[in-house]
Amino acid sequence: MGMPMKIRAGLKDGVTEVKILMQHEMETGLRKDAEGKPIPAWFITDVLAQYKGKTVLDAQFGQSISKNPYLLFRFKGGAVGEKVNVSWVDNKGDKRSDDGVIA
Amino acid sequence: MNVEVNLDRRNALKAGGGLGLMALFGAVGLLSSKAALAEWNKTAFSAKTMDEALAAMGVSTAESNAIFIQLTVPEIAENGSIVPVSVTSTFPNVEQISIFVDKNPSVLAAQFNIPAGTESMVTTRVKMGQTANVVALIKADGKFYRTAKEVKVTAGGCGG
Amino acid sequence: MNKKSIIGATLALSMALLANASWAVEVVTLEAKAAAIIKRDFRDKGIAKADRVIQDELQASCSKYLDNLPAKLNDKIKAQQEAVMKYPADGVYMGDWKAGEKLAQSGRGMTWSDKAEEQPGGNCYNCHRLSSKEIAYGTIGPSLLHIGKDRGNTVEIQKYIYGRIYNAKAYNPCANMPRFGHMGILGEVQIKDLVALLLDPESPVNK
Amino acid sequence: MTTSNLMKVILAMALSASFAAVAAEPEMSDSDRIARYRDMISDGNPADFDEMAGEELWKTAAGPSNATLEKCDLGKGPGVVKGVYAVLPKYFKDTDKVQDLESRLVTCMVTLQGFSEEELVKKPFSTEQKKSDITLLTTYVVGQSKGVKMAVALKHPKEKEAYELGKVIFNYRAGPYDFACSTCHATNSVRIRMQDLPNLNVKSNAQSAYTNWPAYRVSQGLTRSFQWRLNDCFRQQRFPEPKFISETTIDLTMFLAVSANGAPYAGPGLKR
Numbered sequence: 001m002g003m004p005m006k007i008r009a010g011l012k013d014g015v016t017e018v019k020i021l022m023q024h025e026m027e028t029g030l031r032k033d034a035e036g037k038p039i040p041a042w043f044i045t046d047v048l049a050q051y052k053g054k055t056v057l058d059a060q061f062g063q064s065i066s067k068n069p070y071l072l073f074r075f076k077g078g079a080v081g082e083k084v085n086v087s088w089v090d091n092k093g094d095k096r097s098d099d100g101v102i103a
Numbered sequence: 104m105n106v107e108v109n110l111d112r113r114n115a116l117k118a119g120g121g122l123g124l125m126a127l128f129g130a131v132g133l134l135s136s137k138a139a140l141a142e143w144n145k146t147a148f149s150a151k152t153m154d155e156a157l158a159a160m161g162v163s164t165a166e167s168n169a170i171f172i173q174l175t176v177p178e179i180a181e182n183g184s185i186v187p188v189s190v191t192s193t194f195p196n197v198e199q200i201s202i203f204v205d206k207n208p209s210v211l212a213a214q215f216n217i218p219a220g221t222e223s224m225v226t227t228r229v230k231m232g233q234t235a236n237v238v239a240l241i242k243a244d245g246k247f248y249r250t251a252k253e254v255k256v257t258a259g260g261c262g263g
Numbered sequence: 264m265n266k267k268s269i270i271g272a273t274l275a276l277s278m279a280l281l282a283n284a285s286w287a288v289e290v291v292t293l294e295a296k297a298a299a300i301i302k303r304d305f306r307d308k309g310i311a312k313a314d315r316v317i318q319d320e321l322q323a324s325c326s327k328y329l330d331n332l333p334a335k336l337n338d339k340i341k342a343q344q345e346a347v348m349k350y351p352a353d354g355v356y357m358g359d360w361k362a363g364e365k366l367a368q369s370g371r372g373m374t375w376s377d378k379a380e381e382q383p384g385g386n387c388y389n390c391h392r393l394s395s396k397e398i399a400y401g402t403i404g405p406s407l408l409h410i411g412k413d414r415g416n417t418v419e420i421q422k423y424i425y426g427r428i429y430n431a432k433a434y435n436p437c438a439n440m441p442r443f444g445h446m447g448i449l450g451e452v453q454i455k456d457l458v459a460l461l462l463d464p465e466s467p468v469n470k
Numbered sequence: 471m472t473t474s475n476l477m478k479v480i481l482a483m484a485l486s487a488s489f490a491a492v493a494a495e496p497e498m499s500d501s502d503r504i505a506r507y508r509d510m511i512s513d514g515n516p517a518d519f520d521e522m523a524g525e526e527l528w529k530t531a532a533g534p535s536n537a538t539l540e541k542c543d544l545g546k547g548p549g550v551v552k553g554v555y556a557v558l559p560k561y562f563k564d565t566d567k568v569q570d571l572e573s574r575l576v577t578c579m580v581t582l583q584g585f586s587e588e589e590l591v592k593k594p595f596s597t598e599q600k601k602s603d604i605t606l607l608t609t610y611v612v613g614q615s616k617g618v619k620m621a622v623a624l625k626h627p628k629e630k631e632a633y634e635l636g637k638v639i640f641n642y643r644a645g646p647y648d649f650a651c652s653t654c655h656a657t658n659s660v661r662i663r664m665q666d667l668p669n670l671n672v673k674s675n676a677q678s679a680y681t682n683w684p685a686y687r688v689s690q691g692l693t694r695s696f697q698w699r700l701n702d703c704f705r706q707q708r709f710p711e712p713k714f715i716s717e718t719t720i721d722l723t724m725f726l727a728v729s730a731n732g733a734p735y736a737g738p739g740l741k742r
Contacts, residue, residue, distance in 0.1 A: 006519065028230070046142070057218070060142075060143055062209050064210075064213075065230070066228040070227060072189075075220055076220045076221075177507035181508070181665070182689050184691070228511070257399040297638040300639075304717060306713060307710055311710040316709060321648070322648055326638075373647065373708045398664075399663045441648055
């Protein structure tokens, strides 16, 4: 089970802005540890954001996304007090799902 | 489960999220790792050059356009491990936004599928091993467009 | 001047003296106390041994006077530093500017995370502008861009630059710049390479 | 082309026109560009996660005494976390010492939870392998002072002395490079490589520098405490290692914290 995300969602002029901060190492697989052994690649591959069961963003990541990935996007609609659900899965099959309440 | 894995995720998306995989995601609120991995474009994300990556994504031509694609990156990044990238497109019917770093070991950083109702705008952060071009690729009405900007990655701190 | 004002002036003067004296005592006490605390609070780590916090006369004086030494003390310390200056025995001051550029780029060396066997860098770009191609340069020291072009490349200039890198304190006792040669941070070969980086007409510093 | 698409095109043209106007503005300096970079990464600080983890630690019973830290007196009475970072370092009667946040947390972990001080100070900083509990707790506590104006007092004689000693330590030149803190931090508008250096003798500089620590260090992927910051300063000064929560580090912190008085605390920050 992955570590919790931080999701902030705000409604303005009929558009919901979603900011997501995920906790993940995002190892490229190219780094070496102190003993010179390669650190295996470990990164989020897929992110899905949904509002009321409908997909509002569908992302795929590669090794070049920064540690603790950050995402910002906007979708039309949304209502204060409703939830935006975000889930991710990484290349090892680990996953995480969290909700952010629209403010 | 097997049936769902074999479903084309793109088609599932277009069907409006009420079928197959999307129903599963909606109900569980979690991505099915198996399904997701099957979908993840391994060839494109492992590509070492822009040409390889574009080929893996089925892009034969991508017209250069800096007017309808706004790519916002810092001119200088104090640290290559976080480089903020924002892509906004004013093309109608944007379906996909992709971000590349042309000198990274794997050039494709991220690909975003933009469903109807979601603005054609996304901000994220990428790693850059050295000074390089950040490339934004947009798919709109089935056609591809691109723009690029250079980000200088500098030596930081006292170096120790 | 009437009597009252004389008394007033004397009083003011003696009060000023008193204040001054107690201030001086206070400072000495604080400095000694701080030095004792520092000596107690630091420990060996890697190549950085605890005795590094013990000040030499130059360091103690510059600390005490916030880098503005009284003239007499300034002359004394400058003379001490001049006396320990060492120039290359072969009379050659310039080496390879390419090796010099590499050294200038490196900010490593002498910290507890550095290794004893590694040659410390020159740390030059940390504080100085050198090659016009490097935009990530510091500004604590003056810009050295085009220094060779502007000052020429005579043996006198070469020797002067060598000396400034070997021991900047022989020119200005409380300079920010480390005493690279005197403190054993850089050897003769390294300093020569840096002189070349600064003065060689082919060096990017002079392009 | 539909009407709405036409609107998009017009909007795009207007946007590109305004972009052209931006480009025509006078050259940005490299420092402006760096400032812009910092501004662009300022949203979404991973230190938030450490604040959350630290709060969990604060409220969870631990140690040989199996107690939480909820009765810990950080300077505003037992259990008060809100705003305490803005009054630290401070003199504490029970220990008869001036203490900064990290040393006070150690005191509480020893007295309330029964940990051994010797063990606690052995590995006080986070590493890639393991985050430090003291740093996580610190991150939580400082987050509870966001927006609170720095008001470090110099009332007790020991507080005054710590400040005066801190000032001397700030100017103490030693080591193979002859460096003091002041070598890099007592001049206006200078930089090392691309990093602007705050002149800590200037109030506004000292305020923005101090109130943005602790901070998440992008280059290390970890949240770093103020004790760590000073430790790394001494490393770069080519000094030996200052002992964790030693008087030297606390006196220096006192000097810097007082210099920041009056400014709202803005951390945990986000740094290169």
